[in-house]
Amino acid sequence: xxxxxxxxxxxxxxxxxxxxxxxxxxxxxxxxxxxxxxxxxxxxxxxxxxxxxxxxxxxxxxxxxxxxxxxxxxxxxxxxxxxxxxxxxxxxxxxxxxxxxxxxxxxxxxxxxxxxxxxxxxxxxxxxxxxxxxxxxxxxxxxxxxxxxxxxxxxxxxxxxxxxxxxxxxxxxxxxxxxxxxxxxxxxxxxxxxxxxxxxxxxxxxxxxxxxxxxxxxxxxxxxxxxxxxxxxxxxxxxxxxxxxxxxxxxxxxxxxxxxxxxxxxxxxxxxxxxxxxxxxxxxxxxxxxxxxxxxxxxxxxxxxxxxxxxxxxxxxxxxxxxxxxxxxxxxxxxxxxxxxxxxxxxxxxxxxxxxxxxxxxxxxxxxxxxxxxxxxxxxxxxxxxxxxxxxxxxxxxxxxxxxxxxxxxxxxx
Numbered sequence: 001x002x003x004x005x006x007x008x009x010x011x012x013x014x015x016x017x018x019x020x021x022x023x024x025x026x027x028x029x030x031x032x033x034x035x036x037x038x039x040x041x042x043x044x045x046x047x048x049x050x051x052x053x054x055x056x057x058x059x060x061x062x063x064x065x066x067x068x069x070x071x072x073x074x075x076x077x078x079x080x081x082x083x084x085x086x087x088x089x090x091x092x093x094x095x096x097x098x099x100x101x102x103x104x105x106x107x108x109x110x111x112x113x114x115x116x117x118x119x120x121x122x123x124x125x126x127x128x129x130x131x132x133x134x135x136x137x138x139x140x141x142x143x144x145x146x147x148x149x150x151x152x153x154x155x156x157x158x159x160x161x162x163x164x165x166x167x168x169x170x171x172x173x174x175x176x177x178x179x180x181x182x183x184x185x186x187x188x189x190x191x192x193x194x195x196x197x198x199x200x201x202x203x204x205x206x207x208x209x210x211x212x213x214x215x216x217x218x219x220x221x222x223x224x225x226x227x228x229x230x231x232x233x234x235x236x237x238x239x240x241x242x243x244x245x246x247x248x249x250x251x252x253x254x255x256x257x258x259x260x261x262x263x264x265x266x267x268x269x270x271x272x273x274x275x276x277x278x279x280x281x282x283x284x285x286x287x288x289x290x291x292x293x294x295x296x297x298x299x300x301x302x303x304x305x306x307x308x309x310x311x312x313x314x315x316x317x318x319x320x321x322x323x324x325x326x327x328x329x330x331x332x333x334x335x336x337x338x339x340x341x342x343x344x345x346x347x348x349x350x351x352x353x354x355x356x357x358x359x360x361x362x363x364x365x366x367x368x369x370x371x372x373x374x375x376x377x378x379x380x381x382x383x384x385x386x387x388x389x390x391x392x393x394x395x396x397x398x399x400x401x402x403x404x405x406x407x408x409x410x411x412x413x414x
Contacts, residue, residue, distance in 0.1 A: 017208050017299050018057070018201055018229065020146045022236035023153065024101055024296030026194030027243045028289070029353055032269060034191055035247025040168065041178045045188055046244055049195040050237040052401060055394035056368035058229050059375040059386075060202030064209035065225040066384050071206040072310035074374040082370070087311045089363050090200060093356075094304040097198065099338035100356040101300050102126045103349065105293040107262030111270055112286040119262060119349075123342050127335040130297045134305075135328055149295040154235055156288055161242045163276045164249040182411045189408040190354040193361030196236040200360065202371055204303035205229065207310060222384065246272050262349040305331040361408070365401035372398055 034042040060071055067074075076083045106122030109115075117125070168174075178184050209225065250272045266289075273285040308330050312319070346352050372394045376385055385391075 017146055017232075017303070018197065018205050019150050019232035019235045020292075020295045020299040022197035022201070022232075023150070023239055024104070024293060024300070026196055027236070027240050028269060028293070029104060029265070029350075030191050030194050030357065031240050031243035032247040032251070032272070033350070034187075035244040035249075036251035037187075037247075038178050038184075039248045039252045040170075040174045040244075041176060042188075042191065042244060043175055043241065044177065045191065046195055046240050047237075049192040050233075050240065052192075052397045053196065053199060053364075053368075054233065055386075055390060055397050056199055056364075056371040057197065057202045057205070057233065058226070059371040059394075060205035061209045061225045061229050062222065062386070063371075063374050063380065064206040064213075065222055066380050068210065068213070069206075069379075070210050070310055071203045071371065071374060072307065072314060074377075074379065075370055076314040077379070078370065078373065083314065086367075086370070087315070089366075090203075090307060090311065093198075093200065093359050093363055094307065095334060095337045095341055096356045096359055098127075098300060098304055098334055099123065099341045100353055101293070101297050102130070102338060103262050103342060103346070103352065104266065105290070105297050107264075107266035107349070108270075108286070108290045108293050110263040111266040112283070112290050116263070119346050120339060120343050122262070123339055126294075126297060127301075127338065130294065130301055131331055131335060133298060134302055134331060146295050146299060149291050150235065153288055153292040154239060156285070157239055157242050157246075160273055160276050161245055164246065167249040168245060182414065185407060185411045186358075187354070189361050189404065190357040192404065193357030193359070193364070196233070196240050198360035199364035199367040199371075200307075201303075202367065203307055204299075207303060207306040211306070250275055265349055301331060301334070304334060308334065358408075362405060365398060365405050368394075368398045368401055 031046065034046070063074060064070055075086045102123045103119060105126045106117070106119070109126065110117060110122060180188075251268075270282060270286050270289065273289075274282045277285070305327060309326060312330075342352075345355075374380075376391060376394075386394075
């Protein structure tokens with residue numbers, strides 16, 4: 001069945017799942033930290049990050065709509081050497097991403113309930129809840145839940161920003177770039193790594209687009225795919241700025257240092273909202289934030305599992321992939337590895353988040369380059385490729401990402 005309206009609400013789905021992935025670690029953690037530590041001086045950094053990453057993130061759903069294939073298949077078609085490097089990097093980073101999202105979600109859970117648990121126990125609890133929902137769900141149910149949560153949290157955050165708008169200092173000095181010393185550059189890299197999302201979200205976007213087409217029997221056009229992604233991208237980009245504003249207005253004037261443990265960080269974040277609205281709102285806001293992080297965890301765990309299965313299909317094409325038992329087994333394995341990562345590497349919540357952000361940042365330029373080759377390659381007819389403007393934008397974006405990576409390596413070595 002083909003939708004006759006190019007901007008039909010039925011075409012919304014993968015883009016909102018993308019927004020759910022984005023509004024998590026990057027927004028609640030990194031953007032809030034940026035505002036608390038640097039005030040409004042990080043505003044243009046966040047905007048530049050959103051502009052730079054737009055083409056490569058958009059190409060995921062667009063490539064899937066045109067070809068009916070996901071980006072994992074595209075990477076494989078470029079040769080085994082590239083595909084093996086991609087697979088190793090993603091199987092490594094996806095475990096860190098799952099661990100990071102589950103860690104912060106467990107912190108919110110503890111802050112909301114008043115309970116206390118070790119990071120490992122907290123992460124295990126969150127993964128049990130999330131995986132149980134995914135075991136008995138499916139793409140359609142996941143998409144339905146995400147739509148409700150993303151809309152609700154967007155409205156709540158917008159309301160809070162309106163309350164603090166007059167507290168912000170709108171001066172040239174406040175909006176000027178910070179001093180680019182080594183600690184600041186390293187923090188900027190960590191910020192950009194997840195802002196507004198990791199670049200590998202483009203792969204998830206392509207996987208969800210294919211899944212939506214298969215499960216709904218709805219033929220999605222290029223216009224619908226772009227509309228869907230643009231809605232999700234605008235939401236995630238605007239919310240990134242909003243969270244930076246909240247940190248700058250409430251935490252920065254007090255010189256607040258964000259706690260280094262996950263539960264303490266979550267409580268400090270919730271205090272931002274209760275300071276604005278009142279103590280009476282704590283549980284309502286805490287419950288909303290918890291649901292948003294659970295939606296992020298659902299989207300991340302589902303997407304990473306689909307990516308791991310897609311990688312497996314390319315390595316072992318003779319095996320029949322795609323049944324529910326394989327999905328559950330891969331999901332369980334990724335969760336176990338995520339728990340081990342927390343157990344072995346967690347010394348500080350904020351440092352772990354920065355480590356995860358830097359890992360995905362260093363992988364990002366290479367994925368952006370592969371996405372450019374995919375959408376402008378011979379698998380996509382020239383008549384269906386993006387415009388010359390988007391192509392130029394993509395080339396400049398890839399160049400900027402590699403230059404940022406070089407700057408980070410230079411400051412790290414220095």
